[in-house]
Amino acid sequence: MRIDTKCIQSGYTPKNGEARILPIYQSTTFKYDSTEHMGRLFDLEEDGYFYTRLANPTNDAVAAKIADLEGGVAGMLTSSGQSACFYSIFNICEAGDHFVCSTSIYGGTYNLFSVTMKKLGIDVTFVDPDASAEEIAAAFRPNTKALFGETIANPALVVLDIEKFAKVAHDHGVPLIVDNTFATPINCRPIEWGADIVVHSTTKYMDGHATSVGGAIVDSGNFDWEAHSDKFPGLTTPDESYHGVVYTERFGKAAYITKATATLMRDLGSIPSPHNSFLLNLGLETLALRMHKHCENAQKIAEYLSKNDKVSWVSFSGLEADKYHELAQKYMPNGSCGVISFGVKGGRENAVKFMDSLRLAAIVTHVADARTSVLHPASHTHRQMNDEELKAAGVTPDLIRFSVGIEDADDIIEDIENALNAAVK
Numbered sequence: 382m383r384i385d386t387k388c389i390q391s392g393y394t395p396k397n398g399e400a401r402i403l404p405i406y407q408s409t410t411f412k413y414d415s416t417e418h419m420g421r422l423f424d425l426e427e428d429g430y431f432y433t434r435l436a437n438p439t440n441d442a443v444a445a446k447i448a449d450l451e452g453g454v455a456g457m458l459t460s461s462g463q464s465a466c467f468y469s470i471f472n473i474c475e476a477g478d479h480f481v482c483s484t485s486i487y488g489g490t491y492n493l494f495s496v497t498m499k500k501l502g503i504d505v506t507f508v509d510p511d512a513s514a515e516e517i518a519a520a521f522r523p524n525t526k527a528l529f530g531e532t533i534a535n536p537a538l539v540v541l542d543i544e545k546f547a548k549v550a551h552d553h554g555v556p557l558i559v560d561n562t563f564a565t566p567i568n569c570r571p572i573e574w575g576a577d578i579v580v581h582s583t584t585k586y587m588d589g590h591a592t593s594v595g596g597a598i599v600d601s602g603n604f605d606w607e608a609h610s611d612k613f614p615g616l617t618t619p620d621e622s623y624h625g626v627v628y629t630e631r632f633g634k635a636a637y638i639t640k641a642t643a644t645l646m647r648d649l650g651s652i653p654s655p656h657n658s659f660l661l662n663l664g665l666e667t668l669a670l671r672m673h674k675h676c677e678n679a680q681k682i683a684e685y686l687s688k689n690d691k692v693s694w695v696s697f698s699g700l701e702a703d704k705y706h707e708l709a710q711k712y713m714p715n716g717s718c719g720v721i722s723f724g725v726k727g728g729r730e731n732a733v734k735f736m737d738s739l740r741l742a743a744i745v746t747h748v749a750d751a752r753t754s755v756l757h758p759a760s761h762t763h764r765q766m767n768d769e770e771l772k773a774a775g776v777t778p779d780l781i782r783f784s785v786g787i788e789d790a791d792d793i794i795e796d797i798e799n800a801l802n803a804a805v806k
């Protein structure tokens with residue numbers, strides 16, 4: 382199936398007489414006729430549902446759809462993008478370990494990695510995503526277990542050179558984990574370029590209607606954990622907390638995802654509610670259609686902004702003059718995403734005036750929604766960072782993060798024009 386078809390058809394195939402639409406299994410638990418049958422489920426000897434924290438048919442169907450869209454072998458849903466990012470690292474790192482990460486990432490992920498995970502004893506080194514392979518390699522240590530980056534960084538819109546990152550990771554015997562939230566699998570499938578694990582905040586384009594916070598992890602099945610078993614004993618030696626199972630032996634290509642479900646979800650429990658997964662699935666059904674319109678609108682608006690003398694700069698990889706145009710052409714030839722960042726002339730003060738003068742575009746701590754949304758990262762998402770950290774993350778005080786919706790592009794342009802005229806005299 383092609384990707385537009387997968388958006389509709391993947392994950393759930395009803396049998397004769399079953400519901401046409403994915404049912405919501407709003408049930409914590411599942412009933413069995415014998416003690417012995419349920420025992421086999423606990424021993425992982427037989428497949429079956431017993432408790433929604435570990436698995437639920439609605440959640441599983443949607444995870445399978447996302448895995449299929451990304452071209453992976455298995456997926457899992459989480460209750461937020463934050464928990465997906467956390468699990469993706471914590472599944473293979475423990476106290477005393479280290480990983481390497483691009484500086485250009487979502488502010489929430491930056492805090493998680495640089496503050497909270499450090500408290501757990503997991504250390505991170507941030508690298509400039511535009512640095513050479515040699516410079517990135519210099520950040521690796523003997524205890525490094527993963528490399529992490531975002532396909533299109535939120536909000537700096539830096540495009541990741543996935544092949545470069547994959548090569549450095551694989552040269553050091555560790556997986557590349559890519560957060561593909563902004564590009565979505567419609568525009569880029571990082572696994573095809575060498576990524577081993579893909580994570581998502583499904584809260585954004587996948588849901589698309591701002592109804593449910595959620596996340597996903599997809600396993601490509603391609604990373605050879607056994608070839609680097611000294612680094613990943615959690616996957617290649619018996620897990621005493623789970624009947625001594627060796628994940629790579631028992632689950633092969635799905636070892637990583639099975640371990641994440643069997644241990645992290647069991648112990649930490651960030652599951653989505655089946656009802657939210659149902660809503661996510663509705664969003665996924667129109668993902669391809671919406672991404673096309675988001676990209677088309679964003680291209681028009683970026684071109685408009687780049688010609689407006691009240692705007693000091695525009696960052697959008699669809700513009701030929703953009704620093705990341707070439708990389709975007711390579712990895713996302715059909716369009717990148719609907720998010721544009723730009724600077725309002727006059728700096729922070731005018732940026733705030735501009736925000737407050739918009740009528741159609743709404744100030745929300747959200748992006749990648751069907752509705753046009755706008756945010757000022759320096760006063761909102763990134764306000765924890767000092768000026769130096771802001772600079773490293775590619776966020777300037779005048780930066781407006783403009784998430785173009787699927788309304789008529791001309792209405793959005795009129796709104797921008799009115800607000801610019803009010804803000805910049």
Ligand SMILES: *Cc1c(COP(=O)(O)O)cnc(C)c1O
Pocket residue numbers: 461462463464466487489490531535560562563581582583584585594595596
């Ligand atoms: C929003 C976002 C996250 C965090 O996801 P939540 O669903 O808000 O927890 C992680 N990565 C990126 C790129 C994001 O945009």
